[in-house]
Amino acid sequence: MESISTFEDNLKLFQKNLDNDKFSSLRLDALNKAINLGIPTRRTETYKYTNLKNSLEANIELKSFTDSNVKSSDFKNDKFHNLYCLNGKFFGDLENLEISKLTDESTKIIAQNKNALTEDFLYNVNESTINAGHHFKFGKNFTSQKPIMIHNIIDTTDAGLYNIHNTFKVETGAKVEVLETYQTTNNSNVFCNFASSIVVDENANFLHVHHQDFNHTASFANNIRAQVSSNSNYESFTTNIGSSLTRNNIHIDLNGEGALCTASGIYTLAEKQHCDINSRINHNAPHTDSHQLYKGIMSEKSRGVFTGLIRVNKDAQLITSQQLNRNLILNKGAHANSRPQLEIFADDVKCAHGSTTGQLSEQELFYFESRGIRPEKAKMMLARAFTYDVLLKINNKLIREYIHIEVTDKFESKAFGNKND
């Protein structure tokens, strides 16, 4: 238990060394919350299958980033409008998009999200250190010709827990398409704990895709909190193919009539990778819709965990909500845990949820083999086919193609060693 007290001391120390600013009281509240919650154990309901202990012990000190010499332009992808966040430092610009350090508007956005993830340990750790991070303001009727790609690049060999908190404001009528990628430049052990607080105003559309490809010793957490207003659509998609330990917290509030969201994702795991998706969608207004589809492919000794809660509040009549988690286990030794949950307090709603976990069927494999296709290749094709429908949830062709190639190629090389015979 020494590690817990050390971690608490480190957290307090880190906070003490931050300058007094508009976030001071917020940080102090979150610090007390994190300490009260304590590092989650198996008895913590929302972390039942996910043990943070090893990752935190290996990264017990809280750190701030130092500058990096990596050339951000090396990561450029011409199909997108490129923005770079290199060790927390921002490069790149885009006409009609305002990017700044966290502003007073960020404080408002964080306040509007104040009921989201309040009981989550990692989120509170992030909020207790809030300081580094950026504010993205997509003004009224914002559009951009190309989708925006934000490269979050971590270039450090210094183990520790790093926190970044960004805020997003999407104003009325804006149509925003963002792909955020997360990558490490080397094989060092780090723990990066990201958070995004988001407000989507009326009649706006925000497609927000996260693609995480950390090295396989690092740990990664992403805390997404979004408030969605009337007749707006927030589309979240998360892919996780890297890191040894991954936690995604996704919390979406549908606050106005006609608000919609999709929350989908893929996790493809090998070795002893562990990925935990924890989603919660609150229907707070009538005529709101949510659709969720999360798919996991687990090989070797990996484990995928999904916990999804849909909550329909009392006044949220005539809503539609769907949630599905499907897992494909490629071999003995790989695991999936799935817990779809519903809390419904309104009486005129359409809700469906479910989960499946299975292996590739022998029948399907024999069908391929009888056509001359080797078992390894057949498994690869079937695993690829398994991701087909979830990729269609990405409502932008360029982003979808990017994710498709990343997910299939990288997964195939790690799970099958690219046996292309």
Add this chain to the structure above:
Amino acid sequence: MLEVKKVHAKVAEGNEILKGINFSVKPGEVHAIMGPNGSGKSTLSKVIAGHPDYEVTEGSVELSINGTMTNIEDLEASDRAREGIFLGFQYPVEIPGITNINFMHESFNALCEHQGADTMSDDDFRTYVKCKLPILEMSEDFLDRPVNEGFSGGEKKKNEILQMLILNPRLALLDETDSGLDIDALKTVANGVNKLRNKFNSIVLVTHYQRLLDYIKPDFVHVLHNGQIIKTGDSSLALELEEKGYDWLTGDNK
């Protein structure tokens, strides 16, 4: 082409299903394997194709490979397919997420590579497949649909024969290809099978009923009962069976 010698086979840890099967197929011949339900017909075709659930406990299956009869005991199903064996499924498998043309192309290229032939580009392959579609009265949109997903029973069987024509196997084993077909589809499928017939290729039809044999005339008919071939004859044997029923040969009087 194919020699089945005293083959005994069982499902792993199950009862013996094939109890000493002997028959041999020469290039250019069409054989029909007939028999009542549960006689071992489907098992026989799966054993020849190398289904991993079946174990050959005695005897051997030999295939002509590069002109030499070779025991294929150690060849996996995918190797056997590469050596020219094709199994048409009684219940073709649905595969969501993979298009029909993609599946066929993958298979075609695997066979080409193995046989030392050039593989085909996407465009060339599509052109090649499109030429075969009219034989089976299929439209091009079948190529871009997921393999067998949402196909009717007849469409699935036509799709099996389409795959067969594309892969041009030396030995086609067609397992109950006629089951579930209406008379028009039966004629179309039979016409497809007849296109494969030439002096180099062999066809083994596994069927319960004689009606398919009205359209594909076999050179030999074997009657399978209780895991053994109890009678072999020419195409007139099928007609006799149609008239008298299997009881005539099996001695069952139900």
